[in-house]
Amino acid sequence: MGTGVCFPKGFVAAAVAAGLKASGSKDLALVVNQGALPGAAAVFTSNRVVAEPVKFSQAQMQNGVVTHVLLNSGNANACTGEQGRKDVQACVSALSRSADVSQAKIAVCSTGVIGEYLDTEAVTRAIPTLVSDLSASGAANAASAIMTTDTIPKQVELEVDGWRIGGMAKGAGMLAPALATMLCVITTDAVIDSDTLDSALGRAVQMSFNRLDTDGCMSTNDTVIVLASGESGITPDETAFGAALEQACTKLAKMLRDDAEGAEHFVNITVSGASSETAAVEVARAVSRSNLVKTAIFGNDPNWGRILSQIGTVPSWVAPFDVGKVNVSINGVMICKNGGIGKPKEALDLAASKEVAIEIDLGAGSSGATVYTTDLTHAYVHENSAYTS
Amino acid sequence: MGTGVCFPKGFVAAAVAAGLKASGSKDLALVVNQGALPGAAAVFTSNRVVAEPVKFSQAQMQNGVVTHVLLNSGNANACTGEQGRKDVQACVSALSRSADVSQAKIAVCSTGVIGEYLDTEAVTRAIPTLVSDLSASGAANAASAIMTTDTIPKQVELEVDGWRIGGMAKGAGMLAPALATMLCVITTDAVIDSDTLDSALGRAVQMSFNRLDTDGCMSTNDTVIVLASGESGITPDETAFGAALEQACTKLAKMLRDDAEGAEHFVNITVSGASSETAAVEVARAVSRSNLVKTAIFGNDPNWGRILSQIGTVPSWVAPFDVGKVNVSINGVMICKNGGIGKPKEALDLAASKEVAIEIDLGAGSSGATVYTTDLTHAYVHENSAYTS
Numbered sequence: 026m027g028t029g030v031c032f033p034k035g036f037v038a039a040a041v042a043a044g045l046k047a048s049g050s051k052d053l054a055l056v057v058n059q060g061a062l063p064g065a066a067a068v069f070t071s072n073r074v075v076a077e078p079v080k081f082s083q084a085q086m087q088n089g090v091v092t093h094v095l096l097n098s099g100n101a102n103a104c105t106g107e108q109g110r111k112d113v114q115a116c117v118s119a120l121s122r123s124a125d126v127s128q129a130k131i132a133v134c135s136t137g138v139i140g141e142y143l144d145t146e147a148v149t150r151a152i153p154t155l156v157s158d159l160s161a162s163g164a165a166n167a168a169s170a171i172m173t174t175d176t177i178p179k180q181v182e183l184e185v186d187g188w189r190i191g192g193m194a195k196g197a198g199m200l201a202p203a204l205a206t207m208l209c210v211i212t213t214d215a216v217i218d219s220d221t222l223d224s225a226l227g228r229a230v231q232m233s234f235n236r237l238d239t240d241g242c243m244s245t246n247d248t249v250i251v252l253a254s255g256e257s258g259i260t261p262d263e264t265a266f267g268a269a270l271e272q273a274c275t276k277l278a279k280m281l282r283d284d285a286e287g288a289e290h291f292v293n294i295t296v297s298g299a300s301s302e303t304a305a306v307e308v309a310r311a312v313s314r315s316n317l318v319k320t321a322i323f324g325n326d327p328n329w330g331r332i333l334s335q336i337g338t339v340p341s342w343v344a345p346f347d348v349g350k351v352n353v354s355i356n357g358v359m360i361c362k363n364g365g366i367g368k369p370k371e372a373l374d375l376a377a378s379k380e381v382a383i384e385i386d387l388g389a390g391s392s393g394a395t396v397y398t399t400d401l402t403h404a405y406v407h408e409n410s411a412y413t414s
Numbered sequence: 415m416g417t418g419v420c421f422p423k424g425f426v427a428a429a430v431a432a433g434l435k436a437s438g439s440k441d442l443a444l445v446v447n448q449g450a451l452p453g454a455a456a457v458f459t460s461n462r463v464v465a466e467p468v469k470f471s472q473a474q475m476q477n478g479v480v481t482h483v484l485l486n487s488g489n490a491n492a493c494t495g496e497q498g499r500k501d502v503q504a505c506v507s508a509l510s511r512s513a514d515v516s517q518a519k520i521a522v523c524s525t526g527v528i529g530e531y532l533d534t535e536a537v538t539r540a541i542p543t544l545v546s547d548l549s550a551s552g553a554a555n556a557a558s559a560i561m562t563t564d565t566i567p568k569q570v571e572l573e574v575d576g577w578r579i580g581g582m583a584k585g586a587g588m589l590a591p592a593l594a595t596m597l598c599v600i601t602t603d604a605v606i607d608s609d610t611l612d613s614a615l616g617r618a619v620q621m622s623f624n625r626l627d628t629d630g631c632m633s634t635n636d637t638v639i640v641l642a643s644g645e646s647g648i649t650p651d652e653t654a655f656g657a658a659l660e661q662a663c664t665k666l667a668k669m670l671r672d673d674a675e676g677a678e679h680f681v682n683i684t685v686s687g688a689s690s691e692t693a694a695v696e697v698a699r700a701v702s703r704s705n706l707v708k709t710a711i712f713g714n715d716p717n718w719g720r721i722l723s724q725i726g727t728v729p730s731w732v733a734p735f736d737v738g739k740v741n742v743s744i745n746g747v748m749i750c751k752n753g754g755i756g757k758p759k760e761a762l763d764l765a766a767s768k769e770v771a772i773e774i775d776l777g778a779g780s781s782g783a784t785v786y787t788t789d790l791t792h793a794y795v796h797e798n799s800a801y802t803s
Contacts, residue, residue: 072723072726072727073725073726073727073728073730073737074722074723074725074726074737074753075726075737101719103719103723104718104719104722104750104753104754104755105754105755106738106752106753106754106755138719139717139718139719139720139722139723140718140719140722140750140754140755141755142755244723245719245722245723245726316705316790316794316798317798320794320795320798320799321798321799323795323799324798324799326799329493329528329529330490330492330493330527330528330529330634331528333463333493333528333529333634334461334463334492334528334633334634336462336463337461337462337463337464337634338461338462339462341462348462348463348464349495361493361529363495364463364493364495365493365494365495365529366493366494366495366529366530366531401705401795401799402795402799403792403795403796405705405709405795406709406712406790406791406792406794406795407792409705409706409709409710409713410709410710410712410713410715410790410791
């Protein structure tokens with residue numbers, strides 16, 4: 026039985042070191058859907074600056090059912106123009122020949138530095154070995170090969186009523202997916218067509234990756250692809266499938282957050298009592314975006330004034346609420362009550378809590394949402410100033 | 415001849431150590447307009463969480479011409495509810511008695527920690543000395559007394575055709591005025607009524623303090639007050655006055671930026687070729703908000719991919735442009751041309767440049783704007799994690 030993307034039946038994977046990473050580590054991965062009833066769907070970055078592999082894969086998803094996903098780390102192939110487009114095409118041609126698969130069935134994902142040309146020759150030279158190494162036990166290698174500043178590979182496995190979901194993801198930017206490149210491949214052996222897969226994926230991504238600390242804008246290369254093989258022979262209930270897919274995506278999203286660059290606290294910001302889900306998300310995001318809130322948490326200081334000040338930046342047409350009714354609890358202690366001074370913050374020991382739960386009750390409705398973030402640390406500044414990525 | 419707020423004729427100022435700052439430094443200041451033709455205008459935070467002194471002063475500006483501005487550091491009197499309101503009133507009553515001035519002529523500004531009650535007794539006890547110390551040479555002391563994490567007092571003086579503008583400001587949050595408390599008092603001896611003052615101030619603040627690195631949202635206490643004494647006897651041309659006021663505000667805004675917590679580079683982000691001023695401001699702000707851009711600059715890495723990725727997060731309905739026409743220059747070197755690879759970044763030596771000019775040409779129109787920001791450093795994280803503020 027395989028792990029990650031090879032946990033469901035019908036999938037094989039492999040990875041090699043093509044030479045794109047200076048370290049000599051594995052940097053090229055391939056996931057192949059061998060199922061008899063293939064389905065595929067994908068969500069791409071909403072950034073207006075879109076990497077060449079994203080442009081290519083977006084078109085592929087429109088034109089047919091993708092079964093082969095080629096992923097590289099070490100270079101994003103973004104802002105590379107016509108040369109970048111040709112480089113994608115060269116990789117796709119090489120894979121098509123080696124794997125004897127129609128080009129129409131291939132999607133490509135890249136992650137790494139923006140604004141440098143891809144070493145296409147290194148990729149095409151490595152593809153034959155990559156194809157011959159494909160196996161049901163190749164998932165862990167594939168998950169490692171897509172890592173950039175990630176410290177651990179991220180895989181997920183879920184079993185539901187005879188069908189399975191598996192997956193892998195990479196991304197370790199603190200603000201993933203806002204400012205980091207996030208790649209994710211999800212697989213399932215459920216019998217499910219591309220349209221159903223597409224709508225389930227849209228909601229799952231909204232509730233998971235898009236709820237990571239973010240201004241709602243993805244980076245140049247972010248891609249989430251889901252492939253269905255149909256090999257379990259079971260057609261799941263749509264709601265059950267959607268729930269399982271959301272669970273798999275949320276697990277991977279939390280793994281990304283927990284591996285965030287230099288993080289010392291993992292912060293869940295939950296807004297309740299909002300007039301709408303959008304209002305709740307926007308308030309939670311405003312708090313998650315504040316460097317002053319993030320540095321305070323790094324310093325183990327439950328500085329609720331900085332939280333309230335961030336809540337107050339959300340326009341009233343986005344989130345109607347009365348500041349005098351807002352309560353804020355940190356790890357269960359209501360340190361701000363009715364917009365003013367609550368329990369003494371000495372009751373809190375953030376130094377002892379790796380997990381920090383910030384709960385904000387707006388007192389203005391019954392909707393809610395959670396956004397996942399981290400603190401802002403010296404290690405974050407170091408990692409993002411000392412290395413080009 | 416006085417400095418700062420006492421540079422124009424008709425103004426006196428003073429400062430004392432009331433005991434609000436643990437350090438024992440001066441923490442209470444008073445600026446008084448003694449002019450025969452007084453005018454006043456103010457701009458306050460747009461945050462929905464508004465400190466008690468801001469609520470009070472907003473009402474005062476509606477009701478008459480303010481001549482006395484009482485400012486304290488060490489406590490923001492924000493999120494303090496009914497008790498906070500009473501504390502403002504107690505300070506105002508004490509000043510009214512000591513200075514023999516109608517309460518209607520008093521405005522109050524506070525800066526410091528949010529969510530703690532003001533030591534009103536300390537303030538009222540210090541007010542008689544504050545009033546008796548008022549003099550035309552008290553401006554420098556007043557500018558020092560309003561400092562929090564500022565390392566230097568900020569004063570400005572401008573002389574134009576027989577009339578003058580002076581001012582002082584405090585604020586050292588990296589994201590001022592977005593997330594720090596900014597206070598500013600501007601004075602002039604021009605003959606100018608409150609309405610004219612009001613419209614000139616609105617534009618001047620928009621072009622200066624609101625162009626500091628920011629998401630456009632001010633903190634709980636931000637206040638800019640301008641007082642006119644009329645003592646020069648000269649009524650300036652409105653355009654000339656507006657230009658001088660904008661110049662004074664921009665000088666103070668740059669002083670705030672240049673004293674930003676832990677900054678090692680001062681970054682001017684200028685967007686040109688935009689379809690509108692709003693589009694230019696939004697693109698510049700998107701870049702100025704990016705922790706990945708800020709840490710790269712700290713690391714002396716002209717990482718234009720991170721800049722382009724941020725530009726791409728601005729929705730097309732806010733800033734229409736074609737990514738393939740975007741040029742980015744850093745300190746005069748066009749490292750990104752037509753959305754792709756430009757001159758080699760090795761041509762740039764950011765380690766040698768304290769000032770970093772990022773110029774973004776969107777190629778989509780003739781409007782432009784500049785936003786002022788800094789890099790993101792270890793010192794910033796230290797200062798904002800180690801101290802409650």
